[in-house]
Amino acid sequence: MFVRQIAIASTLLLASAAFASAQAPAPTRIEQFKNWGAYSYKSGNSTVCYVLSVPTTKEPASVDHGDVFFIISQRPGQNISYEPQAMMGYTLKADSKVNVTIDKKNFVMFVKDKAAWVENAAEEPALVAAMKTGSSMTVKATSLRGTATNYSYSLAGISQALKKIETCK
DSSP: OHHHHHHHHHHHHHHHHHHHSTTOOOOEEEEEETTEEEEEEEETTEEEEEEEEOOSEEESTTSOOOSOEEEEEEEGGGTEEEEEEEEOSSOBOTTOEEEEEETTEEEEEEEETTEEEESSGGGHHHHHHHHHHOSEEEEEEEBTTOOEEEEEEEOTTHHHHHHHHTTOO
């Protein structure tokens, strides 16, 4: 079931990219590593690789969260290496922050529409490093309606998945 959720999330990620590029190709799953999948797709003349996972828990349980996932992308053609991103199934409150916590280390993300990125890009390597050594991650966000949401992710398999895409070309 977990692999199915990851596949659905991956498809949704590409579907949103399809609006930007009418001929967005379907992603190819490279390999599944416990809770994290490694994927790739062609974008023009370059390849985009990413790892993706879905939350193990979503709170509050009483609301419809839509499809929520966390990705780390690698885009050699755009000189982007290991860019973390939180994707929500709902619009985030404008000017709010998304807080990511891994083993007492906190990272702040800025929001735009349904996504969030690390506020200080210089902290991206530290977030990825914390994910590789941590066991779990929590992501806290606020919806446009003001609902506080909380997601738990298992980090089992993240190191192997990232290793698989490190030579993405």
